Amino acid sequence: MEWRMVWTTFFLMMALTTTVSYLSHSNDGYELIIAVSMNVIATTLKLGARRTTGAMTMAASMAADFHLIPALWAFYYLQDTSMATGLAWGAVVANIVSVILLIVDAILRQMELDILS
Numbered sequence: 001m002e003w004r005m006v007w008t009t010f011f012l013m014m015a016l017t018t019t020v021s022y023l024s025h026s027n028d029g030y031e032l033i034i035a036v037s038m039n040v041i042a043t044t045l046k047l048g049a050r051r052t053t054g055a056m057t058m059a060a061s062m063a064a065d066f067h068l069i070p071a072l073w074a075f076y077y078l079q080d081t082s083m084a085t086g087l088a089w090g091a092v093v094a095n096i097v098s099v100i101l102l103i104v105d106a107i108l109r110q111m112e113l114d115i116l117s
Contacts, residue, residue, distance in 0.1 A: 011042035060098035
């Protein structure tokens with residue numbers, strides 16, 4: 001079992017589900033902080049990916065980071081929940097793309113293993 005992939009997937013799913021939770025629960029700022037934290041950890045765990053799909057998942061996570069961090073700023077400093085919500089939706093889309101790419105990567109890895117054995 002590849003523990004790095006397990007932890008990366010875990011933190012990515014936590015970022016996605018916490019962002020959705022933020023969007024569905026009257027915009028609680030603490031959930032947004034947790035979503036940002038989980039996403040930054042997931043992005044950090046993706047550093048050093050060697051495959052093309054790994055680079056694409058890294059880019060998708062970075063896009064989510066660049067939505068969530070300004071959303072946090074908009075929520076707390078501008079007190080603009082509408083802007084924060086819009087940016088959080090962008091992060092959800094980026095994280096869904098990242099999840100799809102992780103699934104594709106897992107399928108490709110399994111197919112390579114099947115061919116080699």
